[in-house]
Amino acid sequence: MAESSVQQQVQAFYNAVGWKQIGPGVYQNARYEDLRPVSRPYVHACHVRFGGHLPATGRLFLDAGSGPIQYPEYLEYSRGFKRRVCLDISRLALVEARQRIGEHGSFVVGDIARLPFRSETFDGAATLHTIHHLPAGEQESAFADLVRCLAPGGRVGAVYSWGERSGIVRLTRPLVWAAERARSLLRSMRPRGRASAAPAGEAAALLQSPGSFTYKHDYGWAASHLARLGEVRIVVWRSVSTAMLRSLVHPLLLGRQGLRVLFFLENLAPRFFGRHGAYSTILITKPGAGPLAPAGERR
Numbered sequence: 661m662a663e664s665s666v667q668q669q670v671q672a673f674y675n676a677v678g679w680k681q682i683g684p685g686v687y688q689n690a691r692y693e694d695l696r697p698v699s700r701p702y703v704h705a706c707h708v709r710f711g712g713h714l715p716a717t718g719r720l721f722l723d724a725g726s727g728p729i730q731y732p733e734y735l736e737y738s739r740g741f742k743r744r745v746c747l748d749i750s751r752l753a754l755v756e757a758r759q760r761i762g763e764h765g766s767f768v769v770g771d772i773a774r775l776p777f778r779s780e781t782f783d784g785a786a787t788l789h790t791i792h793h794l795p796a797g798e799q800e801s802a803f804a805d806l807v808r809c810l811a812p813g814g815r816v817g818a819v820y821s822w823g824e825r826s827g828i829v830r831l832t833r834p835l836v837w838a839a840e841r842a843r844s845l846l847r848s849m850r851p852r853g854r855a856s857a858a859p860a861g862e863a864a865a866l867l868q869s870p871g872s873f874t875y876k877h878d879y880g881w882a883a884s885h886l887a888r889l890g891e892v893r894i895v896v897w898r899s900v901s902t903a904m905l906r907s908l909v910h911p912l913l914l915g916r917q918g919l920r921v922l923f924f925l926e927n928l929a930p931r932f933f934g935r936h937g938a939y940s941t942i943l944i945t946k947p948g949a950g951p952l953a954p955a956g957e958r959r
């Protein structure tokens with residue numbers, strides 16, 4: 661099943677660490693998200709925007725690298741489908757996912773680089789934050805395999821991070837660094853003995869665990885290597901990274917309002933922010949007649 665050593669390492673990580681709960685309904689993996697109230701409306705709006713790019717209805721929907729379907733917005737992506745097939749390399753992820761969607765789901769332990777499905781099986785598909793866990797040389801064929809599994813006219817939406825190759829991430833790195841320094845300085849000046857909200861015990865140990873393998877290609881790679889697979893559009897998922905949110909967005913510094921403006925700008929220029937921002941949405945529509953209109957275009 662997990663054939664290469666990279667996949668084996670990633671599988672072991674998610675079974676032992678990533679999908680362990682560090683609080684009620686909160687996974688260790690949430691350390692990669694900004695869950696503060698000030699960022700919540702922006703993060704929520706980005707999840708909803710992604711759903712608007714996916715086909716709204718159909719028979720089978722593939723969620724490749726589903727994890728436990730950790731955010732409520734994710735449930736909406738397959739709302740208009742008969743069934744959501746969750747594929748993940750982590751068995752624990754699927755045990756958790758089953759608790760969230762029960763009868764609506766089918767659950768397959770498998771490798772996104774070798775999808776165990778017949779061609780043209782799915783009317784729609786999504787894969788969020790997963791393809792970057794594959795070795796660099798396997799990512800193009802994983803996209804191709806997703807398209808193989810789509811019915812003609814079907815569409816896959818992939819959330820992909822450019823990581824340090826994102827222009828916006830690189831440009832703001834000094835700011836993020838300075839804000840993090842200032843924050844740790846302020847923390848060190850707080851009176852000792854104040855109750856800490858930080859998790860303790862096993863949860864603290866899980867949070868300290870090193871992450872798993874990732875490789876993030878740049879925009880140029882995606883634009884040139886994926887074009888052969890169908891009609892490809894690269895738009896924004898979220899132009900700021902979690903580190904940027906945590907260090908630069910503060911409730912007392914008009915953080916919420918700033919994010920509202922950013923979201924507005926992202927919608928004005930989705931391709932620009934998809935290219936230069938931290939995370940993109942890569943949409944690939946398989947050639948052929950298809951009855952499916954994306955949810956966002958049907959409203």
Ligand SMILES: C[S@@+](CC[C@H](N)C(=O)[O-])C[C@H]1O[C@@H](n2cnc3c(N)ncnc32)[C@H](O)[C@@H]1O
Nearest residue numbers: 674725726727748749750771772788789790793
């Ligand atoms: C960062 S999590 C994202 C989970 C979910 N898509 C989300 O956005 O919350 C990555 C998920 O991909 C799964 N994964 C990593 N490599 C995989 C592979 N080669 N095949 C299938 N799933 C994989 C992991 O087990 C994990 O559940």
